[in-house]
Amino acid sequence: MSTERQTSKDAVSENALSTTPQRPAPAAQDATGSGGVSIFAAQIATALGANVIATSSKDENLQAVKALGAVAGVNYRTHPEWAEEVLKLTDGKGVDLLLDVAGGDGINQSIAATKAGGRIAQIGFLTGQTSALNLMPMIFRQTTFRGIAVAPRSSFDRMNAFLNEHRIRPVIDHVYPFEQAREAYEHLATGAFGKVVIKVGKD
Known part of the structure; x- marks a missing residue:
């Protein structure tokens, strides 16, 4: 749930994407469809020149x-072993950076979908x-795993400037x-x- 303006949670996406100076091609993983944070991550990564692979349970x-x-x-949903599909899309290499909002046992799929020496940003x-x-693949693939809870004010300010520069706007599903x-x-x-927005106030 969020306001119509960018929230600190969206800054988490910007912070996660800045975990690597190479600005790689990330896969934005979303286990519940396509929520606001994952969509913002995809928009930011695309603006940075990355090749984004998204996951969802809905084709639409x-x-x-x-x-x-x-x-x-x-x-x-149709590809439970979705990491195999990501590998096909990346010539068997896997992605440089994977943003995971799902958690749970899906982390093993995330590791499998990430290239050797790649990075996973856990944001949910x-x-x-x-x-x-399963530690073995993580160790031998030398995967870097980083948990991100909230972003600092500097990320929020940097994100807003970036969004304005690239004219990126939040996707609003419905305002209540x-x-x-x-x-x-x-x-x-x-x-x-x-985003599903709850409007507080009359203006």
Whole structure:
């Protein structure tokens, strides 16, 4: 849930994408469809020149993310071993940087989808806070794993300047008045594409 303006959570995406100076080709992984943070990450990465691969459980959401600049999409419902599809799209190499909002046991798929020496930015745990992590692939692939909870003010300021420069705007799924907050959360649970906004105040 967010306001119509960029939130500090969106700065997490910018902060995650800045974990590497090479500005690589990341895969934005989203386990619940295509939420606001994942969409912002895809938009920012595309503006940086990265080749974005998105994942979602809905084909229509993948098409929508591709319309925003992603080069490919993988439906993890129809492809439970979605890392294999990512490897096919990257000539067997895997992605440089993977943003994971899912957590849970899906982390093993994230490691498999990341290239040797690649990086994973964990920015959520929508499918679980714990996982049965297989350490062997992570060790031999020399994967760098970084957890990101919140971004500093500097990332927020840098993100806003970047969004203005590249004319990136948040994708708003629906705006609810404060009195319909319950309905807003119910709509969010259905897997909304983009941000679900609760408007506080009359202006």
